[in-house]
Amino acid sequence: MVVSPMHTFHLNLNSKEINNIKLAILPGDPDRVKKIALLMDNPKYISKNREFTIWSANLNKNKIIICSTGIGGPSTSIVVEELSQLGIRIFLRIGTAGAIQPYLTVGSVLIVTAAVRYDGASQHFAPLEFPAVADLSCSLALIQSAQAISSKTYWGINVSSDTFYPGQERLNTYSGWVIKKLKGSMEEWKNMGVMGYEMESATLLTMCASQKNLRAGSIVGIIVNRTQKEIPNLDSVLHAENIAIQSVIKAAKMLLSNQNNIFLNKHNYNT
Ligand SMILES: O=P(O)(O)O[C@H]1O[C@H](CO)[C@@H](O)[C@H]1O
Numbered sequence: 001m002v003v004s005p006m007h008t009f010h011l012n013l014n015s016k017e018i019n020n021i022k023l024a025i026l027p028g029d030p031d032r033v034k035k036i037a038l039l040m041d042n043p044k045y046i047s048k049n050r051e052f053t054i055w056s057a058n059l060n061k062n063k064i065i066i067c068s069t070g071i072g073g074p075s076t077s078i079v080v081e082e083l084s085q086l087g088i089r090i091f092l093r094i095g096t097a098g099a100i101q102p103y104l105t106v107g108s109v110l111i112v113t114a115a116v117r118y119d120g121a122s123q124h125f126a127p128l129e130f131p132a133v134a135d136l137s138c139s140l141a142l143i144q145s146a147q148a149i150s151s152k153t154y155w156g157i158n159v160s161s162d163t164f165y166p167g168q169e170r171l172n173t174y175s176g177w178v179i180k181k182l183k184g185s186m187e188e189w190k191n192m193g194v195m196g197y198e199m200e201s202a203t204l205l206t207m208c209a210s211q212k213n214l215r216a217g218s219i220v221g222i223i224v225n226r227t228q229k230e231i232p233n234l235d236s237v238l239h240a241e242n243i244a245i246q247s248v249i250k251a252a253k254m255l256l257s258n259q260n261n262i263f264l265n266k267h268n269y270n271t
């Protein structure tokens with residue numbers, strides 16, 4: 001009997017193409033996918049549909065997938081769901097963020113060890129009491145890799161907001177104001193030691209922490225410091241992105257070469 005390969009709804013992928021791949025690198029921006037793939041061996045374009053651009057590449061002998069999530073939780077949840085169906089078990093987000101701590105200068109990298117669940121999508125996977133927390137082995141690999149590349153490496157909690165403007169209390173907008181509930185929210189997060197804002201980590205981390213055998217980590221380049229400025233310059237974006245990209249590739253290599261690592265065995269990574 002011929003069993004036809006499973007085909008996913010959005011990602012234009014089938015189980016034959018993904019056979020035995022365990023790890024995916026997930027940038028937000030589709031244009032970041034090719035950039036990342038070209039830094040590895042045997043980069044290959046696979047497919048593109050909507051905000052989801054997909055390449056594969058090799059790290060040592062391991063094939064991995066690079067797939068963009070687009071902006072926000074809903075599209076991120078589609079990527080994690082469909083790649084999980086195809087056998088991917090480790091997800092590493094590589095993104096950008098706006099810092100809210102004055103010492104987090106532009107060009108720093110931040111390992112998002114946990115996220116404030118200011119998104120909607122994560123609530124479809126676990127109630128709000130459940131933490132959006134990264135897998136320890138992924139965070140450690142990201143921290144170690146980033147530290148080897150940049151002295152400006154930090155880790156901590158980010159707010160993942162569904163909206164770029166009101167949810168991140170931006171006032172340089174068309175209306176110039178935010179609803180009562182969000183007024184003063186940036187100052188409040190800052191006082192609690194939150195590092196910055198981005199939009200996908202909460203969905204990714206909640207999905208993986210709450211489902212069997214899935215692990216996730218997240219690293220972001222700081223492209224603007226919101227305590228000083230609202231609009232980043234392009235050079236800063238490229239610089240911060242580049243350091244985060246190099247770090248995530250190194251971390252992926254580390255995680256794949258360490259499959260007997262105590263952390264990886266903890267939840268039966270191979271099952
Ligand atoms: O650079 P990426 O990964 O897209 O991340 C950040 O940038 C986008 C907003 O400009 C959001 O997706 C946010 O999370």
Ligand SMILES: O=c1cc[nH]c(=O)[nH]1
Pocket residue numbers: 096097098099164168197198199223224
């Ligand atoms: O300030 C920022 C920068 C990047 N991404 C965000 O979501 N917010």
